[in-house]
Amino acid sequence: MFNDIGPLELVTIVVLAVLVFGPDKLPKVIQDVMRTIRKIREFSESAKQDIRQELGPEFKDFEFEDLNPKTFLRKQLENEDLGLKEIRNGFDLKKEMAEVTDAVHSRDSDPGPAGGRIDMTKKPEDPGRDERPAFDPDAT
Secondary structure, three states, rough: OOOOOHHHHHHHHHHHHHHHHHOOHHHHOOOOHHHHHHHHHHHHHHHHHHHHHHHHHOOOOHHHHOOOOHHHHHHHHHHHHHHHHHHHHHHHHOOOOOOOHHOOOOOOOOOOOOOOOOOOOOOOOOOOOOOOOOOOOHOO
């Protein structure tokens, strides 16, 4: 629950708790907080058990953690019935990238202008200073 709290943050919280509640009231406050957390957990577990009982025996393996989309996807992708491991193992990324590169460079197809290569870095030719673009009276 508190995996992302560092040691400096924990010391800061303890110092603030001592300053706010005082050293004589702090143990009672900690006990009250822990009792409240225990009650919330008990309530949550009883609610989960009630829901499982209401769903019936066909949902006996139902886990509430499966409602998290990441957990659900991970569980479905690890499922052996779908055959995704064979698909993943049969996919060769280097071969696919080489085929795409060959297709982009037109190595297997008919060569285009300039020996099959198009210079994408070349800027389009600008009309000369004396040349004016065609005037279209209907466009104005």
